[in-house]
Amino acid sequence: MSEEVFDKLRQGILNFDPEAIEKAAKEVIARGLNALEAIDVLTGALREVGSKYEDGDAFLPEMMMAAEALKAGTAILAPAVPADEKMPAVGTFVIGTVKGDIHTIGKMIVGAMLATAGFNVVDIGIDQSPSAFAEAAEKNKANIVGASALMSTTRPGWKDIVEYFEALGIRDKYKIMVGGGGEHTRKYAEEAGVDGFGRDAVEAVRVALKLGERNDKRPEVGK
């Protein structure tokens, strides 16, 4: 029964158990079950942990362990997403967390979801300067650059990236997307002059796919 193995995946996240997830993920593949559906189960379970955390029923290290467990499962499942459901590479997405900010969980989830949607994702890590974003974008011939910022003190980092790209004369080559910190930060994103904002990983993927379509300066996007 696929329900049983999907439940093992869910329990693996709820119990913060990457080994159980790896085992269940391998079982999904060995039995030829739908890997995309399995990834959905993992992300749904992580949302459950997030709600528990907000209600004070889970602790921070547990949330991080759950996110790590999701990463372990996605690494096994993503390459097995059925060909008709996995889009051809829709472009390269460079993602990182801005200078002074070490929050990584949201960025990691967005990266995993973008990869599942067909993006070639280059994660440059946390606490990254505008020049690191620019270097990675150029080196990897990126289509979209995504910057995560979770704090009011680091959110100006979004604008710093835009201005740095402008100063280098490369702003028009890339779409710039930002996220982190919930709905109320959309306003900061607009003020920073970026091309897109993602409230969560699902919106991030939707907006990234749309930006790819509109990015007529980069004809390889959407091929």
Ligand code: B12
């Ligand atoms: C976990 C956490 C930590 C962990 C980080 C662990 C890690 N390795 O990532 C630790 C304990 C290390 C930490 C440290 C700090 N933290 Co902290 N932390 C959080 C917490 C509780 C959860 C963040 C999280 O992971 N959420 C889960 C993920 C899934 O959600 P998310 O990050 O929002 O990401 C989603 C979306 O935002 C979006 N998204 C995210 N990134 C991107 C990028 C792109 C391109 C797109 C499109 C979308 C997108 O999609 C994601 C998936 O759905 C938040 C509170 C909160 N509720 O947000 C505080 C919070 C962000 N931290 C805060 C603070 C103040 C700090 C510290 C300064 C605390 C301290 N005094 O030491 C330090 C900062 C250190 C630093 N220099 O960065 C404050 C920020 C306040 C503010 N408004 O400025 C918050 C809001 C807590 C609070 N209410 O005070 N923190």
